[in-house]
Amino acid sequence: MMRRLPDIAGGIPRRGASVLVLGLVALFVAGAVWGQEDTRCLDCHGKPGFKKVLPSGRTLDLFVEPTLLRLSVHKDKHCVDCHADVNEVPHKEIPQKVNCRKCHYQGNTEGAPQTGRYLEFDNSVHGKALKAGNPKAPACQDCHGDHFILPGSDPRSNVSRSNIPQVCGGCHLQIYGQYRESIHGKAMASGVKDAPVCTDCHGEHTIARPEDRTSSVNPGRVANTCAKCHAKVVIMKKYGINSEQVATYEESFHGIANEFGVLKAANCASCHTAHDILPPDDPRSTVNPKNIPKTCGKCHPGANANFAKGRIHIDAKDPSAGIVYWVALGFKVLTVSTLLGLFLHIGLDLFRQIRTRKEKDGGNGKTGEERS
Amino acid sequence: MKKTGSEETVERMSSWQRVEHGLLMLWVLLLVATGLARHYNLAAPDGIIATHKLAAIGLIATGLIHLAGIILSKRHKEDFRGLAFHCSDCRCAWRGIANEITGRGEPPAYGRFTPMQKLQYWGIVAGCSLMAISGAVLWSGPNTLAFLPLWGRNLVLTIHSNQAQLIFVLLILWHLYDVHVAGGNFPMNPAWLTGKMKSSIYNTQHRGNGNDREEGKAV
Numbered sequence: 001m002m003r004r005l006p007d008i009a010g011g012i013p014r015r016g017a018s019v020l021v022l023g024l025v026a027l028f029v030a031g032a033v034w035g036q037e038d039t040r041c042l043d044c045h046g047k048p049g050f051k052k053v054l055p056s057g058r059t060l061d062l063f064v065e066p067t068l069l070r071l072s073v074h075k076d077k078h079c080v081d082c083h084a085d086v087n088e089v090p091h092k093e094i095p096q097k098v099n100c101r102k103c104h105y106q107g108n109t110e111g112a113p114q115t116g117r118y119l120e121f122d123n124s125v126h127g128k129a130l131k132a133g134n135p136k137a138p139a140c141q142d143c144h145g146d147h148f149i150l151p152g153s154d155p156r157s158n159v160s161r162s163n164i165p166q167v168c169g170g171c172h173l174q175i176y177g178q179y180r181e182s183i184h185g186k187a188m189a190s191g192v193k194d195a196p197v198c199t200d201c202h203g204e205h206t207i208a209r210p211e212d213r214t215s216s217v218n219p220g221r222v223a224n225t226c227a228k229c230h231a232k233v234v235i236m237k238k239y240g241i242n243s244e245q246v247a248t249y250e251e252s253f254h255g256i257a258n259e260f261g262v263l264k265a266a267n268c269a270s271c272h273t274a275h276d277i278l279p280p281d282d283p284r285s286t287v288n289p290k291n292i293p294k295t296c297g298k299c300h301p302g303a304n305a306n307f308a309k310g311r312i313h314i315d316a317k318d319p320s321a322g323i324v325y326w327v328a329l330g331f332k333v334l335t336v337s338t339l340l341g342l343f344l345h346i347g348l349d350l351f352r353q354i355r356t357r358k359e360k361d362g363g364n365g366k367t368g369e370e371r372s
Numbered sequence: 373m374k375k376t377g378s379e380e381t382v383e384r385m386s387s388w389q390r391v392e393h394g395l396l397m398l399w400v401l402l403l404v405a406t407g408l409a410r411h412y413n414l415a416a417p418d419g420i421i422a423t424h425k426l427a428a429i430g431l432i433a434t435g436l437i438h439l440a441g442i443i444l445s446k447r448h449k450e451d452f453r454g455l456a457f458h459c460s461d462c463r464c465a466w467r468g469i470a471n472e473i474t475g476r477g478e479p480p481a482y483g484r485f486t487p488m489q490k491l492q493y494w495g496i497v498a499g500c501s502l503m504a505i506s507g508a509v510l511w512s513g514p515n516t517l518a519f520l521p522l523w524g525r526n527l528v529l530t531i532h533s534n535q536a537q538l539i540f541v542l543l544i545l546w547h548l549y550d551v552h553v554a555g556g557n558f559p560m561n562p563a564w565l566t567g568k569m570k571s572s573i574y575n576t577q578h579r580g581n582g583n584d585r586e587e588g589k590a591v
Binding site: 250253256257261262300302303307308309314316322327328331332334335338339342345346351352353 | 545
């Protein structure tokens with residue numbers, strides 16, 4: 001007869017204790033199996049400095065730090081879960097690039113997030129290039145990392161906001177250099193969480209070429225993209241930036257033409273540039289008064305210093321608009337006074353008409369009732 | 373004074389003045405409609421701006437025709453003189469307001485044109501002139517920046533759009549009230565169509581105009 005386990009202090013029932021013990025045993029056995037499976041891979045790949053020189057001459061680092069894998073979101077996965085084409089050790093062929101879609105699809109039962117991002121990626125500029133066989137096109141692991149994948153909310157993650165510029169800069173080096181020097185890049189580097197990174201403007205899995213109408217950086221959509229932050233009073237107020245810039249652009253000829261599909265009309269990036277945006281007081285800035293003739297001259301040949309004598313983003317309701325504000329205010333007073341004069345005129349005229357009618361009625365010596 | 377049917381009428385506008393008035397009405401309505409559409413982004417700018425410019429040309433041409441009429445026609449010259457402001461207009465307007473409020477005494481005997489009509493005429497002349505000048509500057513687009521600083525162009529744009537609102541209030545709202553409601557004109561003073569108005573109404577509104585050609589003096 002099987003001896004029953006004694007009660008555990010604290011009142012856990014005996015049956016519960018049995019389940020707990022069995023669970024621990026199962027976990028141990030599973031861990032051992034997991035360890036065994038991966039140990040065989042790590043016999044080689046766990047050795048620091050393990051690498052291979054490819055026929056192209058490029059050296060491929062094949063070392064995998066086991067601790068990192070166990071800290072990642074894939075801690076419960078085995079090597080062969082992803083490297084599914086490895087069926088012998090040592091493997092004779094170079095394994096194929098890991099296909100994350102094996103688990104990451106809508107409706108998966110693997111516990112992977114239920115999102116349609118894979119489909120979004122397929123339609124992105126990266127996904128299309130990958131499909132077309134471009135060897136330089138990035139796949140999931142090029143951005144998210146390979147063995148040390150963490151959620152984007154983890155600051156150590158490749159795709160955490162603060163790390164995104166470096167990740168994108170891995171391929172887009174020149175743009176990364178421009179971004180780092182820009183007001184946005186410097187703000188991000190100094191820990192300003194509101195500062196935009198690549199994905200805030202370009203999107204994450206939906207990145208498309210600027211020529212693509214669906215792209216968030218298409219000339220027809222740039223203003224909306226910038227407006228996501230620059231039209232928000234709460235964000236702009238924190239940094240002393242005027243949030244009316246978007247509205248004043250939308251009211252301008254450029255903004256209206258752009259809204260109606262005239263893509264050659266200037267958008268935010270046409271004047272401020274896309275990646276090396278600098279504050280206007282920086283002498284290198286394209287919107288520094290000294291550089292404005294050159295900037296405007298891109299579209300308006302012969303632009304002179306007069307283009308810089310005044311403000312492009314002018315809000316006639318703001319006293320900082322100077323004479324424009326005062327003239328607009330004068331007109332407002334005049335228009336309101338005229339309206340009041342009109343109402344007074346109407347009131348007096350109607351009053352007189354009613355009185356005249358009453359007087360006529362009185363003169364006839366009849367009341368309204370008698371006449372009817 | 374002529375008799376039409378059972379009602380005696382008086383000629384108020386010559387056929388040429390009615391054509392001018394019709395043209396002015398057409399251009400102003402077009403300018404207001406396209407200007408509002410442009411201001412509030414209601415339609416694609418290309419067509420709107422083209423129509424706005426066409427109407428602006430029409431308005432300026434009508435203004436020049438009006439000016440030519442004043443120079444060349446004796447009647448138009450007399451009408452124009454009649455629209456000049458006199459000190460008596462202020463006194464008359466004040467007496468009119470006092471009479472309307474209190475009902476005491478006689479209403480002032482206005483001449484061929486009431487002070488309000490004079491104000492509207494000169495408001496239109498000043499407003500349209502300002503709109504034409506500022507519109508011409510805006511029409512040239514960024515080319516004006518060859519001689520005008522950006523703040524000057526911003527100022528011209530502000531004047532143009534604000535003046536448009538003022539014209540809308542003064543010309544459309546106030547003038548429509550005067551033509552259709554004020555002084556017993558309801559449902560409409562037909563002078564802008566037939567050139568004539570009922571002599572009974574005319575004699576009430578312009579009692580001081582004993583002689584139709586003795587204009588401008590509020591008696």
